[in-house]
Amino acid sequence: MNLDEIKQYLTEKNYDAVLITRNNHFLGQDVLETENRILALTGFSGSAGTLVVTKEKAYLFTDGRYEIQAARQTDPKTTEVLCGRNETLTNWLREKFPGRAKMEYNPWCLSIREVDTLSRLLPKLKLVAKAQTDDLEPASVFAHELRYCGVEATEKYRQVVEFLRQNGCEACLIAGADSVSWLTNLRSDALPDTPVVRAMALVRADADITLFADGLSFPLDTPCRVLPLAKMEKELAAAKELTFALDEQRTPDAVRRMMEKHEIKIRPLIDPCLGFKARKNETEIRGIADAHLRDGIAVCKFLCWLEHNYEDLSELDVVEKIHELRKQQPLFYSDSFPTIAGAGANAAIIHYQPTENTNARLEKNSLLLVDSGGQYFNGTTDITRTVALGCPAKEMTEKFTVVLKAHIALASARLPQGVSGNAADIICRSVMWRRGLDYKHGTGHGVGCFLNVHEGPQNFSLHASSYPLAENMIVSIEPGYYRENAFGIRIENLARIVVDEESGMLKFAVLTLAPLDKRLIDKYLLTDEEISWLNDYHRDVLQKVSPYLTEEEKIWLKEACSSL
Structure with a gap:
């Protein structure tokens, strides 16, 4: 849909706005041009941006790095650029919709923390989830050799499991493609400049790692199960007796919604891979x-x-x-x-x-x-x-x-x-x-x-x-x-x-x-x-x-x- 079609959609659904992010369903900034919704709708190509489309106009929120660029790349007749440390999305929404309002969002492209922040700070704004994932381009996965990565994937798995046990958890869902790549010692050619494997990982203390990915061709000796993303909910439901660690900043709201549907116990914790990955061996x-x-x-x-x-x-x-x-x-x-x-x-x-x-x-x-x-x-x-x-x-x-x-x-x-x-x-x-x-x-x-x-x-x-x-x-x-x-x-x-x-x-x-x-x-x-x-x-x-x-x-x- 273009901006005019989105405005017509809002009128038909009786919604006040739709929130669109640059993220894909791994919440990463690195996306293919064909996946960049903000670029398609406004012409803005920067790596940081959030778009709110109302029945009257589109509003682009970005940071100081892109203040000049956003102004040059967008049409002021259709898109207003809002930039600066004081021009926050929540403050603007509060002023724009002081009464009760409805705003649609894609729970795959907004993190748990982002949704909770909007809900907490804007109690009059009803968030309406409409789940939609991208059809990812086919890509190949390859091993990052031990002579380069230094630590076997089995040892990294052991480190993560030990972290979970120390924090009273038996499993975690890792949504960040960079963390999944580090954990499995795998890389991919899906993106031109960032060799991450665009997959999510289910890590259980009592089982091997399960990866959820679409459109990727994995090596035959990949040391973990690989399932389509559509199978994630079934796998989570099968582990409903376990306590899950979940990084609320790096996990899509759609994953939490699946877990809540099956009454899975969640413990908010930082992605256990982040600290290990950041400290180089x-x-x-x-x-x-x-x-x-x-x-x-x-x-x-x-x-x-x-x-x-x-x-x-x-x-x-x-x-x-x-x-x-x-x-x-x-x-x-x-x-x-x-x-x-x-x-x-x-x-x-x-x-x-x-x-x-x-x-x-x-x-x-x-x-x-x-x-x-x-x-x-x-x-x-x-x-x-x-x-x-x-x-x-x-x-x-x-x-x-x-x-x-x-x-x-x-x-x-x-x-x-x-x-x-x-x-x-x-x-x-x-x-x-x-x-x-x-x-x-x-x-x-x-x-x-x-x-x-x-x-x-x-x-x-x-x-x-x-x-x-x-x-x-x-x-x-x-x-x-x-x-x-x-x-x-x-x-x-x-x-x-x-x-x-x-x-x-x-x-x-x-x-x-x-x-x-x-x-x-x-x-x-x-x-x-x-x-x-x-x-x-x-x-x-x-x-x-x-x-x-x-x-x-x-x-x-x-x-x-x-x-x-």
């Missing part, structure tokens, strides 16, 4: 470091090429070249997300992705922001570099140096054991705040191992979860600055959380290997400690990457990494 740590070396080689080759060729390039040329160089690296599988390559004013659109219609030429005396990453069989990468094309303006160097100071503040910080990502966010963001600056995105996120480039439960944001940071988590550090219609700056490295031997506190060991553009750095705005950090980082990049470059590239990298 020794094999993963070695593999991730190797993947970042390979990625660093590709990115350094790209930056050298860019410096010598930028005057004849477009944004799409940049996207193509960095993919080509990554593809040449051993163990490369795919990009880890569509490359963000913003030239000039386009870089101020935080998650801008060039298309044939928006493709801009690279211009002299401007900035280029490139946010990209790779999926390797032994690790996942994510890096952002902002590059001066020619001679940057003074404002550009000043703002870049402030962003660098913010980055170094967190990268060199020590954090007490047990602290959450909110504290890390403030360490970084406060450097910007002191100068009256800010950025409309989180400071960092977790990263998987040949899995999601955005992984929880850890993240660095003002609204970060309370989940404590821990040793061997992989995180990004990525402050930025964006001036609409002018330029954008972001500096992003990935790091592993390690324990400082002297203090016992947590600190960051940088994984990403590529130089920062010294032409954009005003060293007189840096402290001696900040200059020392930067020089040490560049020395590490030069030492590790240089042996894999051509003579011309080595000369370029030596200059790019020379002391400030």
